[in-house]
Amino acid sequence: MNPADALPVAHDLSLWGLFMSASPVVKLVMIGLLAASVWCWAIIIDKTLLLRRTRAEMDRFEDVFWSGQSLDELYRSLKDKPAAGLPAIFVAAMREWKRSFEGSGRQVASLAQRIDKVLDVTIQREVERLDSKLVFLASIGSAGPYIGLFGTVWGIMTAFTSIAASKNTSLAVVAPGIAEALFATAIGLFAAIPAVLAYNKLQAQVGKAQARLEGFADEFSAILSRQIDERMALAA
Template sequence: MNPADAVQAMPVHEITMFGLFWQAHFVVKVVMLGLIGASVWCWAIIVDKTLLFRRTKAEMDAFEESFWSGRSLEELYRSFNDKSPTGLAAVFVAAMREWKRSFEGSGRSIHSLGQRIDKVLDVTIQREVERLESRLLFLASIGSAGPYIGLFGTVWGIMTAFTSIAASKNTSLAVVAPGIAEALFATAIGLFAAIPAVLAYNKLQASVAKAQGRLEGFADEFSAILSRQIDERIALAA
């Protein structure tokens, strides 16, 4: 049999995405499925976090408008205390709750109230930042490890392809190309999962930093307001 007849006798590989996946080695298939699943989960996180940050920004804007509208702190506290506040409202409610606890009953000193309020504000801000940052680490992990996982599938696929070439003793392009294409497809899927994850992580992390800046800025302003009231009460008590 001449080489041309041998090539024609070789099984025909389907050069499509589904064909490349279906004809790949089992290990390469596992790598591809894992990367596809990771990509789907990454996009679910991206959509969820994008909607969360938009909602958080709208809630912060609405709260700041209410806070600086001239409403009393007691009225504002009552309107948010019965809910499950987030963002700036959570910071405000936490500080007001510590403020009110310090004046309940007798024997409570207000001399260290400012320090306690600052600690409560710091803890609340950290809790809010952790809520916004949750699951972002997965995006960073896929963004950094995705290409290497795909490369592992590629290396394994190329090893399998060259083993098959050696067994068939045929080095024509028609024999080599399908196996190499199947292997490189794993790297392509790895990049497909990693690139959006990296871009989204950077964008969402910047949004977290911006929200944290707003929380800390409001906490400083509100702490100054409460500090002035504490000083007035101490002066009156003296």
């Protein structure tokens, strides 16, 4: 017997080597986690840019709104444009206002309540737009480590089955199989940790945006309610 035949087979312990030597089930877990990680980063980048753009639009709109420009002029400049954030709330409320005073001018008595409902619906729609897809980050953040752990358990089972079949328990034989299995858990953590951190940060930013939308809606509702009272007093 050639002594070289008794030497352990060299294993490629690089990341690519660990992936290629893993079992099909573990490979599937790794590929799924890597795909989920890529999708998480796409959501993180998209939502970060969206929230940054939303804050900038809110700042610009508030500067114009509180500059003393006529509400009618501001509404005419915005009504035919795609609106989001504070402009969407303003346009929705002003549209209801205009409808109530067009034609015969009746329906003023319950106008304040209708405007409040329109504002609530618009705020909910805007928050859903900002909050969409964040649940995927939460799902990966909570499930990613367990999916990786499943791949690890499966990989270790496969490794020990191979060890039992070869009847060789030396560390050189055991270590590569265990390393391949643990690589799945590492990928699960790689996908989950950024997802959890980003979810918490983005949710906090969405909460701040929602508070800002609600604050503006309350102020604008008070302005319109005051004008309604003035018109009703004049009509009386």
